Amino acid sequence: MKMAVPQRAAGVRTPGILSAAAREAGASLVRNLSIPAPFSDPVVEAQFLEDHSQRFCAFRRASALLALVIWTCFLWWDFSFVRGNKALNVRLADILALRFAGVALLIFVGALVLRPSFRSHATAHRVILTGIFGLLCLILTMVAITPAPYNYTQYFIGLYLALFFQFSFFYLRSRVALSVGIVTMASVIVAQIAIHLLNTEDFFAGLFYMFNVVIVGHGVCTHAERVSRERYSSERALASLNDELRTANVSLGRKNRELEVSKKDQENKTHALLALREQQMIAAQTASREKSNFLAAATHDLRQPMHALNLFLQAAAEAIRNGEFAQAERLIDECGRSSVILARLLNAVLDLSRLESGRVVPRYHVFDVRQIVEEAAAQLRPFATSRGVELRLRLPKEEVVCVRSDSHWLGRAVANLVSNGIKYADQNKSSKPTVIVGVVRSATRARIDVLDNGIGIPADYFDAIFQPFFQVDNPEQDRDKGLGLGLSIVNAVMSMLDQHRIELKSTEGRGSRFSLEMPLCGPSPDKPSARAPARSEAAEAAQLKGRYVLLVEDDGLVRASTEALLSQWGVLYDSAATFEEFETILGDIERFPDLIITDFRLRDSKTAREVAMTGAVKLGRPCPCLVVTGEPSASIVPLACEQDVLSKPVSPAELRSGMLGLIAGDSATTA
Known part of the structure; x- marks a missing residue:
């Protein structure tokens, strides 16, 4: 009873084991007979075919030469066997002709396989298939012209040998090799139907053996191709890993060198940071001193007109109480003059502060630069006349000079320069004081020139004149000669506007030329806003x-x-x-x-x-x-x-x- 249990259990498990083994064997057979799928990437597939052809190029050449030797040996066999057989002797000449044709074909193929181009996949397939199909045609012809039963026993088996060669020695793709086998079997069947190639018994026997040769050869060829493809994939993966390793090594070496350089530079960077910190501290101290100086100068200049305004108001009030209305009116006019100076100074300080702080955002548009020059001249011509200064314009009359800029701030800069030229006119010269404003254009730039024949600026003051509250030849701080902020505002405006620059040329005692340069644009200015016509105060x-x-x-x-x-x-x-x-x-x-x-x-x-x-x-x-x-x-x-x-x-x-x-x-x- 105890021995029967394992026997019964073994009997139950045996069919299951056999079934699994059968399924495994069937799956393996199907896999070995299934044509390997090409690589999904056409580029990789083409590279594999070229690599496969070059890898087996030498073996294919040797196989072609071996086929020539074997075919030549069969020539000797035919000559010896056929000549001694009376039934075949009548076909000796035809058989030998076909054998010599095969020798010529194989010599031709041998010459092709020895060429360098045979390493190419496409060329190798053409040459090999030419030789195989040529020999198969010659063998089928021998079978067709040889009487039975010798056509089967002596020559039909040559088809097996040719198929064996193409399946085993030339490492063709399984699809191509299978196609050759199918074409060969189909040719035998067609020849049998058309010309009764073999006896019926020999035909079925030969076709059966040929079918087996094709199946076995296809399995061998499929296995060889699959192994070749797996090997190529492994080599590609290994090459990719090697490339990554080399890249990692190169990167590691570069990082090591960078680390060495970083270590060497660390000390220099530390010294540079310390030096930069010291420079920033000095710059901050300098900026603080400049700001303090600016505030002190601005406060001083603002106090003067404010002080005068208070005194004039007190004096006007006393005059009104004393009934001196004419004197009171004159004092009130002086109050107005002081308030105008105070407002002008305060606005100038605020404008300069806003420009230097970056809170002003330029509003760029395209306009005719002559327009702002004419407006500045019209605004300042009465002032020039009151000072005895002649104000001239030199503008292109027929062509439009369009620039891309901020017309408001650029106009302020031009007006400040013209006003400066009028204020610092030299009244002691024999020639009449003159300020000339001109517009000049080049291929890509436009320039506004403001020239005067005034007192000029010494070369030592070229940088100082753009500092706030600095004035040449005005030690008494006469507010009729300006506030000392005009050129500072001009400099800040030109620094704010893109691709704008200012240039100064001056000779002491002869006059100065300030030039404002800006980008030139196309000939179509933006449509200007409507301007109200000038009116008098009464109007x-x-x-x-x-x-x-x-x-x-x-x-x-x-x-x-x-x-x-x-x-x-x-x-x-x-x-x-x-x-x-x-x-x-x-x-x-x-x-x-x-x-x-x-x-x-x-x-x-x-x-x-x-x-x-x-x-x-x-x-x-x-x-x-x-x-x-x-x-x-x-x-x-x-x-x-x-x-x-x-x-x-x-x-x-x-x-x-x-x-x-x-x-x-x-x-x-x-x-």
Whole structure:
């Protein structure tokens, strides 16, 4: 009973083991007879075929020469056997002719396989298939012309030998070798049907053996190709790993060298960082001293007109109390002159500060540079006449000189240079003081030249004149000769604008030439904005009389002074100190305002944007807004209406012009 259990168990397991072995054997047979798939990448497949052809080139050459030797030996056999056989003797000449044709074919093939081009895959396949198919045709012809049964026993077996050669010795691709075997079998079948090539028994026996030769040969050829492909893949993978290893070694060597260089440079970098830190400390100290000097000079220059303004006001008040109204009027005029100087100095300091801090963003566009030169000349011609200076222009009359720049800041730079030339005119010369402004163009650049025949600048001062508050030949700090900031602003403007530069040429006692150079553009300037025609103060005041304005200003002193000025111009107004008061006025308003004048930043985090939006909602349509503020122009958020921005301090003339510009623009739009 104990021995029966394992026997019964073994009997149960045996069919399963045999079934698994049979399945494994069947799978192996299918794999060995399946044509290997080519590489998925056509480039890799082509490289494999070339490598395969070159790898077996020598063996293929030896096989071709061996085939020639074997075929020649069969020639001797045919001559000996056929000559002694009466039945075959009648075909001896034909058989020998076919044998010699085969010898010639193999000699031709042998010559081809010895050529260097035989290493190529395409050439090798053509040559080998030519030899194989040629010999198969010759053998089939021998079978066809030889009487039975010798055609089967003596020559049909030659087909087996030829197929054996092509399957075993030439390392053809399994697909090609199988195709040769199939074509050979098909040729035998067609010949049997057409000319009764063999006896029936011999035909079926020969076809059976040939089928087996093809199957076995195909299996051998398939295995050889699969091994060759796996070997090629392994070699490629190994080569790739070797390349990666070499690359890693090269990278490691480079990193080692870099590490050595880094170690050597570390000390130099440390010394360089220490030196840089020391230089930065010195630069910071220098900048701090320059800033302190600038603030001291600015404070000194701002105190002078402010001091004069206070004294003039006190004197005017005393004159009014004493009834000296003519004297009071003269003193008030002097107050106005002092306030103009104070505002001009403050604006210049603020402009220079903004330019040097980088808060000014240039607004580039294409325009005719002659326009800003003409505007600067028109603005400064009365000043030149009052100083006895002749102001001349030399501009191209027929061609447009278009540049890409910021017309506002470039115009400021040109006006400052022309103003400097007028201020420093030499009145002691026999020739009349003259300032010439010219425009010159080259292939890619445009240049604005400002020349004068004034006192000139010594070469030692060429760098110093661009520093703030430095003035040549003005030791008494006469404000009629300028503030000493004009050239500093010009230098800051040209440094801010892309591809712009300034050049100075001067001879002491003979005059100076300042040149501003900038990129030249195409002949089509951007469309300029409409400019209001110039009007006199009386005409401007008449234009404002009877207009209705809403004033929003949270600073009481500024609001009171603006109200007084509006009253003198005959302007009707309502003023608000807060945004809530402005909303109250809008709720009770009976007339649509011609203009809203507002500060940009109000109390309770309100801005001119809320003023404009609220006005548009409650009035039914947007109303023009004039923003008078101390904020930088670049920080002003665009409003939802027509607007203009004036930077404090603002002169009455600037305020009047700004108001008229917006009112005139709104009237044109409404019309």
